[in-house]
Amino acid sequence: MMKILVCISNVPDTTTKITFTNNNTQFNTNGVQFILNPYDEIALARAIELTDGGNGTVTVINVGEAGTEPTIRKALAIGATDAVRVNALPHDAWFVAKQIAEYAKQNAFDLILTGRESIDYNGAKVAGMIGELLDIPSVSVIKKLDLKGNEATVEREIEGGKEILSIPLPFVAGTAEGVAEPKIPNMRGIMSARTKPLLVIEPVAVTINLEVTAYETPAPRGQVKLVSADETAKLVDLLHTEAKVI
Amino acid sequence: MPVLVYTENAGGKFKKSIFEVVSYARAIADELKTTLTAISIGDVKADELATLGKYGADKILNVSNAKLKSFVNQAYASVVAEAAKSEGADIVVLSNSFSGRGLAPRIGVKLDAGVADGAVSLPDLSGGKFSIKKTAFSGKAFATVELTSAKKVIALTPNSYKVVDKGTAAKVEDFSVDVKESDFKAMLKEIVQSTDKVSLPDAEIVVSGGRGLKGPENWGMIEELANLLGGATACSKPVSDAGWRPHSEHVGQTGIAVSPNLYIAIGISGAIQHLAGISRSKVIVVINKDPEAPFFKVADYGIVGDAFDVVPKLIEAVKAYKATA
Numbered sequence: 102m103m104k105i106l107v108c109i110s111n112v113p114d115t116t117t118k119i120t121f122t123n124n125n126t127q128f129n130t131n132g133v134q135f136i137l138n139p140y141d142e143i144a145l146a147r148a149i150e151l152t153d154g155g156n157g158t159v160t161v162i163n164v165g166e167a168g169t170e171p172t173i174r175k176a177l178a179i180g181a182t183d184a185v186r187v188n189a190l191p192h193d194a195w196f197v198a199k200q201i202a203e204y205a206k207q208n209a210f211d212l213i214l215t216g217r218e219s220i221d222y223n224g225a226k227v228a229g230m231i232g233e234l235l236d237i238p239s240v241s242v243i244k245k246l247d248l249k250g251n252e253a254t255v256e257r258e259i260e261g262g263k264e265i266l267s268i269p270l271p272f273v274a275g276t277a278e279g280v281a282e283p284k285i286p287n288m289r290g291i292m293s294a295r296t297k298p299l300l301v302i303e304p305v306a307v308t309i310n311l312e313v314t315a316y317e318t319p320a321p322r323g324q325v326k327l328v329s330a331d332e333t334a335k336l337v338d339l340l341h342t343e344a345k346v347i
Numbered sequence: 348m349p350v351l352v353y354t355e356n357a358g359g360k361f362k363k364s365i366f367e368v369v370s371y372a373r374a375i376a377d378e379l380k381t382t383l384t385a386i387s388i389g390d391v392k393a394d395e396l397a398t399l400g401k402y403g404a405d406k407i408l409n410v411s412n413a414k415l416k417s418f419v420n421q422a423y424a425s426v427v428a429e430a431a432k433s434e435g436a437d438i439v440v441l442s443n444s445f446s447g448r449g450l451a452p453r454i455g456v457k458l459d460a461g462v463a464d465g466a467v468s469l470p471d472l473s474g475g476k477f478s479i480k481k482t483a484f485s486g487k488a489f490a491t492v493e494l495t496s497a498k499k500v501i502a503l504t505p506n507s508y509k510v511v512d513k514g515t516a517a518k519v520e521d522f523s524v525d526v527k528e529s530d531f532k533a534m535l536k537e538i539v540q541s542t543d544k545v546s547l548p549d550a551e552i553v554v555s556g557g558r559g560l561k562g563p564e565n566w567g568m569i570e571e572l573a574n575l576l577g578g579a580t581a582c583s584k585p586v587s588d589a590g591w592r593p594h595s596e597h598v599g600q601t602g603i604a605v606s607p608n609l610y611i612a613i614g615i616s617g618a619i620q621h622l623a624g625i626s627r628s629k630v631i632v633v634i635n636k637d638p639e640a641p642f643f644k645v646a647d648y649g650i651v652g653d654a655f656d657v658v659p660k661l662i663e664a665v666k667a668y669k670a671t672a
Binding site for chain 1: 626
């Protein structure tokens, strides 16, 4: 029986316009819809496929306060077996990785999946940190994951190509597009999600080493300079003499 | 205490992004009035190693252990952390490349260091603090993070710091380190290079196509334009979702974030998720037949017109420019 742990984040919907409050020191959550991190959906989908037909269990774990429970319930509706919520604000990747590693130490898992990164802080650090804390291999951005017994074959993205690796269980991997198609919960899933176990545990103490002190949005660009479809030579000239990029 | 920079190689060569991290680490070392040590792992020839000196490395530690010839995340992290310890380095700098993203968190845990990933600026040391600007919300914003630990790991976003040729030279030393057997559990089977051209994350010019191109059979002109400009091709999410192009070309919030000097968007409307992935481009050119396409609002230059009319003309114009350049 395969035991898979999928780490999930509660993040602003991809269509969110990002703004800040308190003199640009806080993310403005006013009116923001939160969703299951899209990369984590891929991790969850693959975990469900790998344990299909009663071949194992999928536990989802989230570090968050009670407000993240709708996202956790969504993961259960998609098909996770059970869920754990570490009752704390996810301060940063290090804090989150420590909580998850602590839980994983007490509940041996064959495979730990995360999304390649969360779409809010884009750290891509949690998988590597958990791997180091548990002293098991970690792979940062994978495009494919297949299992044969205790041996996995994964494709890792590199600049301009991929690496194919063979890794024995257990290990940690960050999933990207290609690993699986995200699953949409069906009515039965949504109904059963209400009664699936959701364990709430308290966080362990962590020495924090990173603080976000300010935010800013990219500087606005000037007015667009339009050229007509018959003036492509003028555009090339502008790119050369004015923008100096070719 | 020197600054340590990990210089990853691709097939025994250093890419421009590595010269950027060396230049960046040099600037930090100058600020702290200290020296810069580089560490290279794998099969890199002496003359290639020597190029790191030009960009400001004072010393290069060369790890040529046969077992470490190809990248193994766990083992490489151990080597870099050991080098930091033996050099007494409090600051480790590396590229926020695919491999760098795997190494930085492990090195951070090993050294008990805060990790600033995706850095886009030099650290601000004012007031005795150590603050760095990094990308956040998938390119929709930046966050300034303060690292409060004694040791720090910084992963620099490619194309966010200039290469500075100092014309200096470095001495190369062999560095050997014992790595525990359990660090070698992951085994590299094969490297598949999908392109012999410049890769998308490294590209200084990106030519990107959207649904406006109507089908994968029409990508010939996108590729031709990219080739002419020495750039890489990319696409929007609907295009990779439809299977017209591979996922590795998908630029946007849930794909790759790019920061080229020139981004040319063809037949892409400019949904907020796509714009997130390209907001750090220096110059943006938009070609779209819809003058109301949101992409024009963030573009520097634009042509309102049908891609099938404009792109061939643009190709001819680039050819004419190249013939005279």
